[in-house]
Amino acid sequence: MELITDPARSAWLTARIDGSDTVAGTSGSGFEAYARLLHPLTAYRVDSSTADEHGEPLVLESSVWRWSEVTAKTGRTVHPDVAWSAVGGRDDERELVFDDGWRVEPPEEGWFAPTQLAALTEHLAAATTTPLEVLAAIWDGWGDLDGSFGAVTDASTRRGRSRIRSP
Numbered sequence: 001m002e003l004i005t006d007p008a009r010s011a012w013l014t015a016r017i018d019g020s021d022t023v024a025g026t027s028g029s030g031f032e033a034y035a036r037l038l039h040p041l042t043a044y045r046v047d048s049s050t051a052d053e054h055g056e057p058l059v060l061e062s063s064v065w066r067w068s069e070v071t072a073k074t075g076r077t078v079h080p081d082v083a084w085s086a087v088g089g090r091d092d093e094r095e096l097v098f099d100d101g102w103r104v105e106p107p108e109e110g111w112f113a114p115t116q117l118a119a120l121t122e123h124l125a126a127a128t129t130t131p132l133e134v135l136a137a138i139w140d141g142w143g144d145l146d147g148s149f150g151a152v153t154d155a156s157t158r159r160g161r162s163r164i165r166s167p
Helices: 007-014 023-027 067-074 084-088 114-126
Strands: 041-051 057-065 102-104 135-139 150-156 160-166
Touching: 041 067, 057 067, 067 084
Parallel strands: none
Antiparallel strands: 041 057, 041 102, 135 150, 150 160
16 A cells, blocks of 8 residues: 555545434445444453463463354344444443353454455455555544544555545
8 A cells, every 4th residue: 555645535535424423424425335344352261260470360262253253142133233332231341251261352443453454455356347446444533522523544555545634
C-alpha cells in the first residue's frame, strides 16, 4: 500500500455517509454489498488446580475464536446487529469464564491485524474487475461519545491511505 497524502482522495466516501444510526451512517450508502467484520477473540484454557509464581492458573492452550464459538457456549446468537455485550451476556470488559476452563477476552476493538487485512484484501480483489483499486476504509474515532469527532481512513492497494477529520 502507498500513503495517500491528499485527503480529497476520500471525499467520494465521506459524501456517502448520511449521519444516521444505520450502516449508511458510518460506512456510506449506495454500495452493492456490505460486510461486517467481528473482531477475533483471544481464548485460552487454564488449569485451575495449578498456579504460576504469581498465583495465576497455568495456561494449557490458547486460540483465536470466532464469536460463533462463544455463542455455542452461551446459547446466544450471532446476527447482523450483534453486539459483544449480547454474546457475552455482560457490559463490562472482563473475560468470560466457562466451566471447561476456557476463558475468552472481550474483542480488542480498534485493532485489525495486518494478516486479517491481507486475507480480506484477497477476497475483495477477487470480487472486482478492478483489483488494483481495492480500498479499505476503517472507522477511526469516538464520535459516538459526543458527536463531535469522526474520521475515515482510506487505504488503497495502489495509492495507500489518508485521513479526514470532520468537526
